[in-house]
Amino acid sequence: MYPPKFDYYRAGSTDEAVSLVKEHGGKFLAGGHSLIPVMNLRLADPGSLVDIGRLDLKGISSDGSGVKIGALTTHAMVAASDAVPAALSEAAGMIGDPQVRNRGTVGGNIAHADPASDLPTVLLALKATINTNGRSINADDFFVDLFTTALDESEIITSVSVPHEGANTGSAYTKLFNPASRYAMVGAAAQVTIENGVCSAASVAVGGLTPKATRASSVEAALVGKPLNSDTLAAAAAAVANDLDPDDILGDIHASTEYRQQMAPVFVRRALEAAVSRA
Ligand SMILES: Cc1cc2nc3c(=O)[nH]c(=O)nc-3n(C[C@H](O)[C@H](O)[C@H](O)COP(=O)(O)OP(=O)(O)OC[C@H]3O[C@@H](n4cnc5c(N)ncnc54)[C@H](O)[C@@H]3O)c2cc1C
Helix, strand or coil: CCCCCCEEEECCCHHHHHHHHHHHCCEEECCCCCHHHHHHCCCCCCCEEEECCCCCCCCEEECCCEEEEECCCEHHHHHCCCCCCHHHHHHHHCCCCHHHHHHCEHHHHHHHCCCCCCHHHHHHHCCCEEEECCCEEEHHHHEEECCEECCCCCCCEEEEEEECCCCCEEEEEEEEECCCCCCEEEEEEEEEEEECCEEEEEEEEEECCCCCCEECHHHHHHHCCCECCHHHHHHHHHHHHHHCCHHHCCCCCCCCHHHHHHHHHHHHHHHHHHHHHHC
């Protein structure tokens, strides 16, 4: 398959990348693992591509408040990192196959906002912030709808900030894989803090089955203040039904709406059990 014709520009700096998109229109090109396939399928015809692949936006650094992940950091680098919360390295390690993980980038993954992507779900649960050339956007506000984010046309993601996990805190990500692509048909991310045997904080998100990843506030409410035994986890996971609008649940040839709906509590529970074991 060939993409439609496009003009190619290579940016030497973030400012130049933004100027080139303002001048010529079109799209930033990072790993190309979502953009080129949608061009090949004629679902996008941006006319111009501004290659940002050589910008200095790759790498993971840590300071007192958290971890900063450059937009061009590959999924393989995140999967191999001990500096990021376990849920994030786990999710990155479950993306596609080794080729996808070695080319695909964190910035490209979240800018594309595919409902079946893993990182939006985990970044919501970890209360991440998306940093661009002009502002910082909470993950809660960043993911707007199917393939839609809060980014302006010429706005470039420079990094993602993730708070450090505090004491007695653990996180995990689990998903129901599409057996062919390994995209998520249901994905669940959880972060819990346990103090004196009781859950003092919980943050949970689900994705893959809705147009955009969703915070599971009913699950969180069912955890906080409770001892995290199997009864609590089962009841909390079941509460995810209250966080999902049945009319919003996606269905396709890989998994029906009803099947995804049934699987959501199963994967939320698995994520909670793994997060609790790490807390
Ligand atoms: C076979 C296959 C399997 C896959 N499986 C999974 C999976 O299991 N889970 C999963 O989550 N993903 C999966 N992916 C997608 C993969 O994770 C890609 O990394 C990701 O979707 C896009 O990242 P990219 O760097 O390739 O971005 P590109 O394809 O280069 O760009 C995607 C979009 O993001 C924009 N963009 C890129 N970088 C920036 C930036 N810094 N600022 C602003 N806009 C930007 C581009 O303009 C474009 O619109 C799969 C892809 C393939 C091909």
